[in-house]
Every structure is written in C-alpha cells, then in structure tokens.
Amino acid sequence: MSPPSSAPLADGLRLFGPADDPPIPLDAGALLLPGWAAAEATRWVQCVQAVVAQAPWRVMRTPGGASMSVATSNCGDWGWVSDASGYAYRATDPLSGQPWPAMPGWLSDQAGAAAAAAGYPGFVPDACLINRYAPGARMSLHRDADERDASAPIVSISLGLPATFLWGGLQRSDRVRRMQLEHGDVLVWGGASRMTFHGVSPLKDGLHPLLGSERWNLTFRMARALYMAPTLARFA
Numbered sequence: 001m002s003p004p005s006s007a008p009l010a011d012g013l014r015l016f017g018p019a020d021d022p023p024i025p026l027d028a029g030a031l032l033l034p035g036w037a038a039a040e041a042t043r044w045v046q047c048v049q050a051v052v053a054q055a056p057w058r059v060m061r062t063p064g065g066a067s068m069s070v071a072t073s074n075c076g077d078w079g080w081v082s083d084a085s086g087y088a089y090r091a092t093d094p095l096s097g098q099p100w101p102a103m104p105g106w107l108s109d110q111a112g113a114a115a116a117a118a119g120y121p122g123f124v125p126d127a128c129l130i131n132r133y134a135p136g137a138r139m140s141l142h143r144d145a146d147e148r149d150a151s152a153p154i155v156s157i158s159l160g161l162p163a164t165f166l167w168g169g170l171q172r173s174d175r176v177r178r179m180q181l182e183h184g185d186v187l188v189w190g191g192a193s194r195m196t197f198h199g200v201s202p203l204k205d206g207l208h209p210l211l212g213s214e215r216w217n218l219t220f221r222m223a224r225a226l227y228m229a230p231t232l233a234r235f236a
C-alpha cells in the first residue's frame with residue numbers, strides 16, 4: 001500500500017491528518033483518523049461559535065429527569081434533543097422555536113471528506129450535534145439509534161481537551177475498550193459497528209491552548225436522509 005497522501009484536495013480538505021498519521025482500524029467498519037481535523041482547528045471552532053451564537057449551549061434533561069453533564073447545541077436540518085418525552089430529532093430549536101442554524105457548508109464538506117477517507121463515500125449529514133464537556137462531564141454508554149438509516153456512518157470530531165472514549169460492542173454487556181481521543185481526532189463508525197455502544201469517561205481537568213478547560217465534540221449524522229454511496233464504490 002502506498003503511504004497516505006497529505007496533499008490538500010481542495011479548500012483545505014485532506015485525505016489524512018497533517019502528521020500523515022495513518023488511520024487506525026478500531027473494529028469492522030470503525031476507523032480513527034488521528035489528528036485529521038487539527039490543522040483547521042480554528043475554523044472548526046469558529047463554525048461552532050457561529051452556531052452557538054444562534055442556538056446557545058443548553059443543558060438537556062434525560063427522559064428520566066436527570067440533567068445531562070454536557071452542554072449541547074445543534075446545526076443542520078435536524079437537531080437531536082432529549083427531554084422528558086424521550087430522544088428525538090427536531091427541525092426547530094425548542095429554546096427559540098426557530099429552525100436550527102444551517103449547517104455551514106464547510107462543516108458538511110469536512111464531515112463528508114472524513115467519511116470518505118474512512119471508506120464511506122457519499123456521506124451528506126443532515127444533523128450535527130455539538131457537545132461541550134467541562135471537567136467532570138461524561139457520557140454514559142449508549143448507542144446512536146435515533147437515525148432513520150443505519151447504513152449511514154457516524155462522523156465524530158474531538159476538539160480541545162483529550163478524553164477517554166469508551167468503545168464497547170453490539171451488546172451493552174460487551175467488553176469496553178478505553179482509548180484516548182485527542183484534539184483533532186476524527187472517529188468514523190458505520191457498517192458492522194454502526195450500533196456499537198460507546199461513551200466518554202468524566203473529562204479530566206486541563207488547559208488546552210484553543211479551548212481552555214473544555215472539550216467540544218461534533219457528531220455528524222444522517223438523521224432522516226437516506227445514505228446512498230456513489231455507485232462506483234460498489235465496483236471498487
């Protein structure tokens with residue numbers, strides 16, 4: 001196999017990270033792209049800031065009534081919300097009654113390029129959930145199961161403080177692996193691992209040059225749209 005190319009594709013898109021770190025297979029269908037988003041981190045941060053200027057960070061409640069430990073926002077056609085009635089994708093922000101901020105084209109392009117680099121061409125997200133972790137914030141083991149088309153992958157970007165990511169199996173009781181997610185890391189999972197249980201351990205305190213004592217995570221999904229990989233990929 002030839003070494004991964006670092007040549008910019010267009011408008012700052014790269015096949016692999018600036019350090020040319022090769023992708024790390026995690027499971028069938030799941031790949032870590034180390035540092036893939038690091039080179040453009042300030043642009044990622046600016047995009048999030050523009051979103052939260054319109055749809056501010058808020059703490060959602062779980063159906064059981066507990067406050068989530070992350071603060072959350074969304075952009076795109078569909079925003080993921082949790083409240084007393086359950087989990088759902090909504091077209092409008094419950095805080096404002098207005099549609100969620102549009103997904104910046106650059107974000108959508110980046111998510112599509114990351115998915116393609118992980119073997120999922122044709123990924124066009126219609127939802128981007130943004131989670132903000134302060135020290136102590138965590139996400140318990142769950143799987144992303146509110147989307148219409150489970151053949152579409154998930155693209156998850158980490159910014160700011162490192163976190164311990166929990167990667168389990170298809171059953172809640174399966175062994176859980178712990179891995180460090182660093183600033184700029186991109187995790188893509190789909191196919192056989194699309195319904196893998198995952199979570200995040202309580203964030204350790206620290207100071208990141210760009211985000212201070214926070215970690216931001218952007219999770220791109222196809223919430224309602226159907227995933228249609230380009231025909232060519234089937235013959236590749």
Ligand SMILES: O=C(O)CCC(=O)C(=O)O
Pocket residue numbers: 129131139144156165198199200217219
């Ligand atoms: O913060 C992360 O890395 C994971 C977030 C997540 O799993 C989710 O929002 O569903």
Ligand SMILES: [Fe+2]
Pocket residue numbers: 142143144198
């Ligand atoms: Fe998740």
